[in-house]
Amino acid sequence: MNSDVILFENVSKFYGEVLGVNKVNLHIPSGITSLVGPNGSGKTTLMNLMTGLVHPGSGKITVRGISPFAPEKLMRIMGYATQYDAAPRGVTGYDFVLAGLLLYGYAPGEAEKRAWKAIETVSLTQSAERKVAAYSKGMRQRIRLAQAIAHEPQVLILDEPLNGLDPLVRAETIAMFRNYASEGRHVILSSHVLQEVDVFSDQVILIANGMILAEGEIKNVREEIHEHPSQFLLHCQEPSRVAAMLFEGGQVTEVKLDPQGRGVLVLTRQRDAFAEAIERIALSGIEIDGVIPTDENVDALYEYLIGGGR
Amino acid sequence: MSPLAQIWTIAKLEIGRAFFSRRALWVYLLALFPAVIFIGHGLDAKIKRDRWTGRSIASPVAIDSLSPGMSPEQVIEKVGNPQDNRTWQGRHRVESKDNDKVIIEKTEMRSMFYFDGTRRNDLRFENGKLNRISKNQFVSFEEDRKVYAAVFQYFYLRLAIFFGCLGIFINLFRGEMLDKSLHFWFLAPVRRDVLLLGKYCAGLIAASVIFGSGALISFCAMVGFQDPTQIQSYSQGEAAIHLGWYVLSAVLGCVGYGSVFLAAGLLLRNPIIPAVVVLLWESINGFLPDLLQKLSVLHYLQSICPIPAPVDDNVPPVLRMILSPAAPSSAWVAILGLLAFTALVLFAATHAIRRLEINYGTE
Structure with a gap:
């Protein structure tokens, strides 16, 4: 049994007749993994399945070797910040975090220490004694995060964790995720802010309509989709001549001059042949300043996958 | 952390909300309602007693020695001045036998009221002669105990x-x-069945304190306004035992019904459905075979109440069957039976909670 990955083996989940996720196979290593998909695509269902809040109709899930049906073991290594306000009615932020820690069996003194530490991590110390019901959306987000990290879990699962955070806290939160990931922990999150996910994720899982569209490092996922043409910006002198040479070679699908005058925008399905063509152009004496992939981000990939290709 | 420690931790975290759940504050009204009734009844009796006692108290022996036919003067001579003395003229139509005429006959009426410390004595005179003595126990302890048993x-x-x-x-x-x-x-890193038991304990502590206290206060209210000599005699006798059984049956009621409704909360979305089903089941229990009667919380609770609740003679047989336990069990059988029933329900509830999923979207 693999004890440092999260495994989904042919997992399906239906809510009555409504599809949650269908025949999902995932192998999630440690690091930051982002679940990306539109509303209703199945991101939260995947997270709820991992945490045992919902049970699979078929298939098997293990989180670092532990079944989600054993919360007494699983939750010792896992923290989950849901999109719902988990705080029972009428509690303060501090009590909310403290109550969670007491359930972990920490002695009151140790639990208090950890609660304050977690609250400090999310910059809520000043408001800790206020009732959660009086918190703003961003503060609620942060207190849920504090509750999820208070016991320093090995697997941190966060449903839309960056929603409602101001830029400073957002940057601090992302830094914390990176720090967690660098220690060999799992950080799994969902987000609609695709650019952010693109920037800090180690891997991405693209999901739509309950099905996994792609899984892996963004770059690798991108490369797996051979049918989809890659777009590059070629910084070069004599862009018109370069465009003509590329067309002649037949390695590109589309070439156009960059409207901002930086060079040539190229669309190709044959990356290797395109690389060789660039080499030939450079050897012919035309100066190539750089080749930059312009669509190796989640936005482009997702748009392509969800849209069914260009 | 052992499961028992977790159960206690959960109970401690939950107990405040179990006591003061915004959705269940009306529970206090239900628990205190009998106490309010008996306190009201007791205060009313006390105010009257104080008022009557402040005037003059007749000798019970003298009252008992009165006989019909005595004149008001003879009565006053024997018992003393009444607390209330009223005269009026009664009139009624009488048909004359001789000429079929209707004549109005006048009667001199007089009523006197005496209080002898425990009884209210109403004397009625007609044309100067005592013709009716009505003696009512002002506060009847026996009667109040039966009323308490019925209310309980x-x-x-x-x-x-x-x-x-x-x-x-x-x-x-x-x-x-x-x-x-x-x-x-x-x-939380807690087994689902442990969570269930922790929450059950929180609910049970809250319900037992609320309803146990309600039973205690109402019992004290019922006893506290009685005649001091009767209170003393009762306190030295069965009072503590009766009170113990009443409080125990209230607590056991919380044990049994608590388990049923905890399980129902896991299985059903609408609380009205389990309430109606359980209420119907409890109501028809008297008609069921012996074995099925054992699957009733009320059956066991009624069996351990110290005083059988009176059923009026005029109550129809069907209603009588619903009101009285068909074949009461012995106290220990009732207690053990109720605990076994509760364990069975909680066991079923642990299965339900293991399967329970969080799916707020469909709530």
Whole structure:
């Protein structure tokens, strides 16, 4: 049994007749993994399945070797910040975090220490004694995060964790995720802010309509989709001549001059042949300043996958 | 952390909300209603007694020696001046036998009222002669104990504790689902059955304190306004035992109904359905075979009440069957039976909670 990955083996989940996720196979290593998909695509269902809040109709899930049906073991290594306000009615932020820690069996003194530490991590110390019901959306987000990290879990699962955070806290939160990931922990999150996910994720899982569209490092996922043409910006002198040479070679699908005058925008399905063509152009004496992939981000990939290709 | 320690931790975290759940504050009204009734009854009796005692108290022996036919003067001479003395003229139509005429006959009426410390004595005179003596125990301890038994069994056990437990226990899980906060508990490193028992303990402590106290206060209110000599005699005799059984049956009611409604909160979305089904089941229990009667909380509770609740002679047989336990069990059988029943229900509930999923979207 693999004890440092999260495994989904042919997992399906239906809510009555409504599809949650269908025949999902995932192998999630440690690091930051982002679940990306539109509303209703199945991101939260995947997270709820991992945490045992919902049970699979078929298939098997293990989180670092532990079944989600054993919360007494699983939750010792896992923290989950849901999109719902988990705080029972009428509690303060501090009590909310403290109550969670007491359930972990920490002695009151140790639990208090950890609660304050977690609250400090999310910059809520000043408001800790206020009732959660009086918190703003961003503060609620942060207190849920504090509750999820208070016991320093090995697997941190966060449903839309960056929603409602101001830029400073957002940057601090992302830094914390990176720090967690660098220690060999799992950080799994969902987000609609695709650019952010693109920037800090180690891997991405693209999901739509309950099905996994792609899984892996963004770059690798991108490369797996051979049918989809890659777009590059070629910084070069004599862009018109370069465009003509590329067309002649037949390695590109589309070439156009960059409207901002930086060079040539190229669309190709044959990356290797395109690389060789660039080499030939450079050897012919035309100066190539750089080749930059312009669509190796989640936005482009997702748009392509969800849209069914260009 | 051992499961027992976790159960206690959960109970401690939950107990405040079990006591003061916004959805269940009306539970206090149900629990205190009998106490309010008996305190009101007792205060009314006390005010009257104080008022009558302040005037003059007749000798009970002298009152008992009165006989019909005595004149008001003879009565006053024997008993003393009454607390209330009224005269009026009664008139009634009489048909004359001789000429079929209707004549109006006048009667001199007089009423006197004496209080002898425990009884209210109303004397009625007609045309100067005593013709009726009505002696009513002012506060009848025996009567009040029977009334208490009836209120306790017909209202407190059947309705107050029943609906009180519905309010407290069904909110333990269903309320959290409505607030979308149940996952807080499901995301703790706690076995689901341990969570269930922790929440059950919190609800049980709250319900037992509320309804046990309600039983205690109402019992004290019933006894406290009685004649001091009767209170003393009762306190030295069965009072503590009776009180113990009443409080125990209230607590056991919370044990039994609590388990039923906790399980119902896990299985059903609408609390009205389990309430109606259980209420119907409890009501028709008297008609069921012996074995099925054992699957009733009320059956056991009625069996351990110290004084059987009186059923009026005019009550129809069907209603009589519903009101009285068909074949009461012995106290120990009742207690053990109720605990076994509760264990069975909680066992079923642990299966339900293991399968329970968080799916607020469909709530």
